[in-house]
Amino acid sequence: MSIDFSLAKCQDRSNSKLFGICDDPPPAKTKAYLNETDGAKWIAVVDNEYRYDVVFTAIDHCIEVPARPDGKSSKRxxxxxxxxKTVIFVELKTRPQLGTDWIKEAERQLKTTIAHFETTELAEEFTDKKAYAANSEHPKAKESYLVRIEKFFEDTGYVLRIENRIVLS
Known part of the structure; x- marks a missing residue:
């Protein structure tokens, strides 16, 4: 099954200097979205100093991804x-818990989605490939995550950042 990562109904655009990516709290089953005005809702903050025309494509709850071999839906x-020429995959979390469980879960979701994306022709259009695990309760990663970040790059070819501020360059 070919996945269409460019469905118009799943996309928002912004060229604002600063905007946020939001995802309503569980158990909501709605897609993530951009927001330019209500910073209290922002899980990830996008710093768009050069005012690029940015497209955000909601994947979870919007893009159909094939089920796992056991029939359950794929985490994405x-x-x-x-x-x-830049693509940045984003997993949003709002978890205050200690430890790295939220990071492990975010990594799995990012890796699964990236694996599906890399099988599409669209993936060939991008030369700068990144992934962010963004948690509003843990805004910046510790340096101790360096091994995890290197392993993620080895596995996917994407640079992983564990922080909630996404700076577009």
């Missing part, structure tokens, strides 16, 4: 940002 990340 919340969405992706695209501009110029």
């Amino acid at each position: 990340c919340d969405g992706m940002l695209t501009y110029n």
Whole structure:
């Protein structure tokens, strides 16, 4: 099954200097979305200093992804940002818990989505490939995650950042 990662109904656009990516709290089953005005809702903050025309594509609860071999639905990340030759996959969390369980879960969701994306022709359009695990309760990763970040790159070819501020360059 070919996955269409460019469904118009799943996309929002922004060229604002600063905007956020939001995902309503569980058990809501709605897609993630961009928001330019209500910073209290932002899980990830996008710093778009150069005012790129950015497309956000909601993936979870919007893009159909094939089920796992056991028939259960695949875990996938919340969405992706695209501009110029850059693609950034984003998993949003709002968990205050200690430890790295939220990071492990985010990594799995990002890796699954990236694996599906890399089988599409659309993936060939991007040369700068990144992934963000963004948690509003843990805004910046510790340096101790360096091994995890290197392993993620080895597995996917994507640079992983564990922080909730996405700076577009």
